[in-house]
Amino acid sequence: MMLGSSNAAVDHPTSNVTAFIRRANSIMRQLSSATLHKFVVKFPLLRGDADHLDRWVSLSAASRARRIVLDLCPEVEKFGDKNQMYSFPLHLFTGGSCVGGNPCVKSLYLGFVSLNLLPLAAGGSTTTSGFTNLKQLTLHKVSIVGDLQSLLPECAVLEWLSLTYCSLHCHDLIIRQPLEQLRYLRVLQCRLQKLQLQAPNLTEFEFTNQQVPLVLGDCINMSMASVELLLLSDDFDYICTKLPVALPHVRDRLTVGTAIRTEALVLTKAGAVFANLRHLILNVTIHGCPQASTGVLRLAYLLDLAPVLEELELHMYCVSAPGFPRNPRDLDAMATSPPARLHERLRIVHMTGFHGSRGQLELAHRILWSTAALDRLIMIIGPRIKVDYYFRNLTFADTGRLVARRYIQDQFPGTVITVL
Template identity: 30%
Template sequence: MKRNSEQCLHLQGTIAKRRKVPKISLSDLPMDILSRILSLLPKIDAIRTSILSKKSKYIWCSHANLTFDERTMRKSYFRTINRYKLLRNEEFITRVDTVLRQHSGMGVECMQIKFRLHRNHADHIDKWVDFAVASKTKKLVVNLSGHDKFGFFLDLTSGRRIVRKEPYILPSQLFSPSNGSYLQCLKLTTVSVQLPYDFEGFLNLKSLTSVDLSITDEDVQRMLSKCNLLEFLEISFCRTVTSIRVLHPLDRLMHLVVDICPVLQGIELNCSPITLKYSGCMVPLMFSSTCRLTDISIVLLTYQSALSYIVTGFPSTLPKLRTLSLFSSERERTIVPEGPFKFTFLRNLRLELVLSSHEIQKTDALDYAYLLKIAPFMETLELHMWMDCQHQPYRKEDGDLRAALPHQHAHLKFVRISGFFGHKVQVELALHILQSSILLEKMEINPKLEISNELGPLDSDYEEERYLDGHRIATEFVCKADHRNVVHVVPS
């Protein structure tokens, strides 16, 4: 009985202690934690917190990350009877002006403006850029396109006439030595740049992205030659750039992206990047040195044999290349000359191949067996094919399967083949890789298309019949030759 009384008293004491625990409200948090929380909120929500307490009334005014787009400005979409209507330009401008008027202008690390605007809105945008300059922001993003990069790809490939507004011209004060000295990252989309005559560069700029930029070749050269700390450079969908040529050394440039500049004729840079992503027509790519270039992704928009480009094109000069991704379309077979050339350092290869032969078979996938010979230390191989030709799954009546010259590859461990419709040339190539790779651990064969580039077809463009044929042929001919149980055919 006594024991029960002691337990009851102990329980009452515990409850009393719990009741005395004070409640913690948002205003009780330290100022640095409050500022951090508000920096993660959309601007409109951050402003609304000012009514919670006297302490939080002005905290949002030192919001370090200012992103102005349709999402963060709230009510950017409101429902009508049968569709969603976009936020109007006037509404967006008013809300941005309201936020910046109340902001302290101190401690801004990043400022982003992402909305469909143009030269007619210059008075407002000039003030926003002035605010970014005055606040000494380190990252400035001005995207006045209203869509992402894929939208530019659709514009260029659609063939339709697109009416474009005159782009907004960035104010010259952004390019003054004192104002631009704080910038470390600059991203410009659908704007116009006209450098002042006394431009001295961005002294601390490490990352520069230019998308749909209206700029002359001379200003491109001047801008890059004055950015000695630049580590990342992207020039994409710039319709006025014909040449990217900078003889001034860019010793710190490590990553270069050039994406579909329609009138580009060549690239010549005095640097040695580590990674390169290029898409467009085949143009001269010249660097002062390629000793550091280890990772390349190339999308060729002209008809070109991928194998021929690998052996005789730009990558053939890169003995230390480790990872190569290449998209190309082939209409005719190219005989690649035999020689001592080898990719000694190549470890990973991804090819996206469009093999087009609508009437007479003019391409031959078995030619790619040559890859095992020129890349003796390759460990992973991905062959993503699109057989853009008459569907002809292999039958024994089509004749015996050919065999490429025997070659023992001692390092290949993983292979993935997609778009395997069961054509004879696909069976021959798969069998050659299987039988030549003595350390192969896994070969995946997927009848469905896996070309990731926008130029590839949609998976829905093909009938289920092709996928079923591919699965049947892979199972009947490739799996039958697999004596190590390494082949896996993805169900269709």
């Protein structure tokens, strides 16, 4: 059963709500004794509609629905008063709600509701037990009051957990009991101060937040991870020292969104590395003096962090206009001696947002000279900005192409270098 509207007008919200509730109640009366596989309500309702919502949610529990979606997100952000969120009645989902005393819900999606969780009882057990068969839990714009740990340890078979734009009153997401079956974890824009859980079989991880401690246990099967850091300060030390400890086993692809400053001089060397990583994508916003280059050059250290890396993507966005060296002889005199340690596996390097500044140019040279098999390397360089912002400034595109052709392509004739 699905109830919802994708085009409810905001000019007359009261009349739309009344019509929706009247229609929904009529349908509910017809389904009062039915067994449902899926129960979906998608409409912007608030706490004042709790009497109706309580009846509908109670019906979803009594009908033994396996998939429940309650999406009350407002269609226009200005109507999203968090103080008017509907309080989701967890008490309706106890073991007795389903035939045989076994909870039936396998997938639960909650949008724009408040979730009032009971504290852990003595011995670490919870006072409710309604979701022991839950495999997928998605919370979007949910206000979570209490400790989420009081709910998740019940979910021994949980495979998918997503929290996006949620508010956790304790500001930490800490689950001490292992989630053995969890495969996918997404936590975006939740303003956490710490994320800690044990998910030994986690294969995919997405995280958007400020710099916070990440403790995920020993996820030896991690395939893909994405970490976006929100602050516009320089985050490169965090990437080099904390992420390899949190995600040491990520294998197929790691995507990192971050910011750096061009003037930075000191780089803290990491003890841990991404030992199995084959594909690294870095979306980097570059702040600072356009004439400085040391901060940008640090990005070459990523090769040391990923010894078996095969593909590197550097998508750059320079906030300031690029600073070009005044004297072309400065570019011709750049150091060309190879480093002491060469990278054996690198095969593809893709650089975007290349405007020809000295920092970008030195970075390209350092990557090339750090590659053991230059004759098997493919480097693609382009001025187009691929970092996801609302504007694209290609004012320096022609200069970037000219610099890339003259000072990179022409100086490494044995390497396949494509300038877009």
